[in-house]
Amino acid sequence: MDFTYCEFPSTVSIDTFKAYFDPKDVKLPQVNSKSLDHFQLETDEGQANQAKSLRQLVLDAIVSNWNELPLYRQLRRRQDRNYILSQLDTQLPLQLLSSHIRDDYFWRRCYELRWRLAPMQARGRERRWINIYMERHVQEFIENMQTGDYEQDGNVQAALDICAAYINQLEINLLQPPPPGSESNDHIPLDYLLSNLPDLRRLRLSYSTKTAGINYQIGCNQLTARDILLLAKGLSQCYELRKFCLHNTKLLAYQLRFLAHSLDKGCHHLKELSLLHCAVGDAGIRCFLETCGKESFATLTDLDLTNNKITEEGAYTLSRTLTHVPLQRLVLRLNPIQSDGAAAIFNTLQLMPIRQLDMASCFISESITKLFMILICQQKTLLCIDLSNNYLGEDFGKHLLKIINCNKMLEELDLRNTGVPLATRRKFQEILIKNAERKKHEALKQQKRDQFNAMIKF
Numbered sequence: 001m002d003f004t005y006c007e008f009p010s011t012v013s014i015d016t017f018k019a020y021f022d023p024k025d026v027k028l029p030q031v032n033s034k035s036l037d038h039f040q041l042e043t044d045e046g047q048a049n050q051a052k053s054l055r056q057l058v059l060d061a062i063v064s065n066w067n068e069l070p071l072y073r074q075l076r077r078r079q080d081r082n083y084i085l086s087q088l089d090t091q092l093p094l095q096l097l098s099s100h101i102r103d104d105y106f107w108r109r110c111y112e113l114r115w116r117l118a119p120m121q122a123r124g125r126e127r128r129w130i131n132i133y134m135e136r137h138v139q140e141f142i143e144n145m146q147t148g149d150y151e152q153d154g155n156v157q158a159a160l161d162i163c164a165a166y167i168n169q170l171e172i173n174l175l176q177p178p179p180p181g182s183e184s185n186d187h188i189p190l191d192y193l194l195s196n197l198p199d200l201r202r203l204r205l206s207y208s209t210k211t212a213g214i215n216y217q218i219g220c221n222q223l224t225a226r227d228i229l230l231l232a233k234g235l236s237q238c239y240e241l242r243k244f245c246l247h248n249t250k251l252l253a254y255q256l257r258f259l260a261h262s263l264d265k266g267c268h269h270l271k272e273l274s275l276l277h278c279a280v281g282d283a284g285i286r287c288f289l290e291t292c293g294k295e296s297f298a299t300l301t302d303l304d305l306t307n308n309k310i311t312e313e314g315a316y317t318l319s320r321t322l323t324h325v326p327l328q329r330l331v332l333r334l335n336p337i338q339s340d341g342a343a344a345i346f347n348t349l350q351l352m353p354i355r356q357l358d359m360a361s362c363f364i365s366e367s368i369t370k371l372f373m374i375l376i377c378q379q380k381t382l383l384c385i386d387l388s389n390n391y392l393g394e395d396f397g398k399h400l401l402k403i404i405n406c407n408k409m410l411e412e413l414d415l416r417n418t419g420v421p422l423a424t425r426r427k428f429q430e431i432l433i434k435n436a437e438r439k440k441h442e443a444l445k446q447q448k449r450d451q452f453n454a455m456i457k458f
Contacts, residue, residue, distance in 0.1 A: 055080075063087045070100045090114070094137070095162045104129045111136065127168075134166035139173075142188070147178045150188045160196050169202040174210045177220035185219040186226045194234030202243040205231075221250075228255040232262035241267045245304075247276035253283040260291035272302035280305070282314035289321045300325050307334035315341025319348040329356040333386070339368045346371045349379060356384040360414070364390035369399055377406045384412040397424040404431055411436045 052060070059080060062071050066088060075081050085103055090110040097110075107129035115136065141159050150156065175187040187207060194200065207223050223231075235241070244263065251259070263270060280288075285308075303325075310318075315337040322330075332345070342364045349357065364387065375382075397420035404410070411432050415425050 056083075059083050060087075063089075067092055067096065070096060072100050085109075098130065098134070098162060098166075102128070102130060107133045131166045131168055134163040135169055135171075138163050138167060139171055142172055142190075142193070143174055144176070145188055146176050147182075147186065147188050152189075152192050156193060160193070164197055165199070167197045168199050170197070170200060171204040173204075173206055173208075175207055177209045177217065180217060182217075184224060184226070185217070185222060186224050189226075189230040191230040191234040194231075195237035197238070199240060200238050201240055203238070203241060204243075204245040204247070205249075206247050207249040223249050223251065223255060225255075228258050232258040235259075236262040236266035238266055240269065242269055243272040243274075244270060245272075245274035245276065246278060247274065249278055251275070251278045251280055251284055253281075253287040256280065256284045256288040257291050260288045260296075264292055264296045269299055270297060271299055272304075273297070273300060274302075274304035274306075275308060276304060277307045280308040280310065280314075282309075282311055282317070284308075285310060285314040286317050289317060292321070294324050297325055301327060302329040303327055304329075304331040305335065306331055310335040310337060310341075312338050312341035312344070316344045319344035322348050323351050325352075327352050327354055330354060331356075331358040332362060333358050333360040334362075336363045338363045339365050342368050343371050346375045349375060349382075353381050354379070355381055357382060358386040359390070360386045361389040364392070366391070366393040366396050366419075368392075369396050372396075373399055373403055376400070376410070377403055379407070380409055382407075382410055385410065386412075386414040387418060388414045388416040390418055392418040392420060394419060394421060394424075396420060401427060404428060408435055408438070411439075 062069070063084060066084075072081060072084055075084065081103075085101070085106040086109075088101075088106070090097075090113050101107075111129060111133045114133075138159060145155075178185055178187070190205075194203075207221070207227065209221050235244070244267065246259075263273070278284075285305075303322075310332065314335075315332070330345075330349075335341075337345070337359070342359060342362060345359070346368075369392070372387075392415070396418070397415070401424060413428055413432060415428070
């Protein structure tokens with residue numbers, strides 16, 4: 001009897017059995033009311049000389065001819081299906097495999113065989129391996145496509161027919177530059193692709209070029225006027241988009257106007273917006289916010305503007321608009337907003353349900369001390385603050401030490417490289433740890449209270 005497929009599912013290899021169990025000491029399961037206690041693992045040579053059962057010969061024939069006759073769901077025995085999945089060639093046409101097989105083990109095997117050196121993708125309980133495989137396949141398809149090879153009704157449509165139903169997340173880290181001698185620096189259009197992904201919820205995109213080689217020419221890393229128009233057109237039809245990140249791509253002021261309009265028009269469920277290392281500047285922030293109305297981005301809870309050359313003017317523009325946005329996380333790190341810009345942001349935070357604030361490396365000085373103390377005393381939702389790499393001085397730490405006990409919510413405070421002594425920072429840490437422990441204890445008491453009330457009602 002072929003123990004490898006008849007008893008164990010394909011997720012458990014015979015090598016695993018050999019490593020952890022001794023057949024002489026383990027009582028093996030029964031199949032068809034016949035005990036397998038006498039079963040002994042044979043050597044590879046003995047197995048090679050053993051005649052295969054008729055069932056295994058039939059299954060081997062199915063595997064060999066699966067391209068012409070894809071039998072899988074017709075097999076009733078789970079053991080037979082496991083054998084098919086463990087032996088099936090992962091290089092068969094993708095459309096054929098996806099239309100007949102949904103098994104998680106098989107698609108994980110396909111992923112690991114195709115991208116051996118790639119880091120494993122994050123997978124939650126709701127994430128299936130077929131989705132992860134298809135998302136990586138589309139990512140590779142887009143990143144490797146030359147501008148001259150783009151055919152909307154050809155290769156792009158063929159890829160969408162196979163993969164579109166499985167794409168929930170998409171990450172594009174680079175786009176190929178146009179060929180030498182091209183009249184423009186336009187990249188492949190993304191409008192048709194994005195508008196035909198109905199379940200797309202997360203998009204991370206960059207127009208940068210990392211492997212230009214001999215095709216490199218001035219401007220091939222820049223977002224052109226045609227690129228932004230087509231991107232905006234595609235985003236305006238991403239109705240289920242929750243998270244959008246555009247990084248390492250220089251954005252001009254007029255381009256941000258198109259981007260804001262498309263996100264406001266189509267992405268009504270957007271929760272996280274990240275523009276990272278895009279050199280937006282004050283003019284870009286102004287154009288982006290002028291395009292939005294008071295009802296725009298009513299669901300936005302996370303805004304990340306890391307390293308965008310935003311000064312105090314841009315911070316003041318942000319502060320006037322953010323009062324209408326229910327932000328819980330705001331990141332302005334690596335922007336020279338200085339103390340005046342930080343003051344404007346601090347005043348706005350009093351009206352927001354903010355939980356995380358990151359203003360590291362923002363050229364903030366000790367002149368912000370008084371406003372920060374007011375923020376700590378009055379803000380009741382902040383859990384995490386990062387002010388590292390700003391020169392705040394020792395007096396800042398002394399004043400904060402006097403009033404930090406007034407805040408019972410704060411759990412993290414990063415003051416590294418700020419001029420605050422290490423001993424003072426350790427005292428802050430002790431206070432914040434007590435805050436976290438007290439809240440955890442209160443949450444546990446509330447949980448027991450709710451359980452007791454539920455028992456009484458029952």
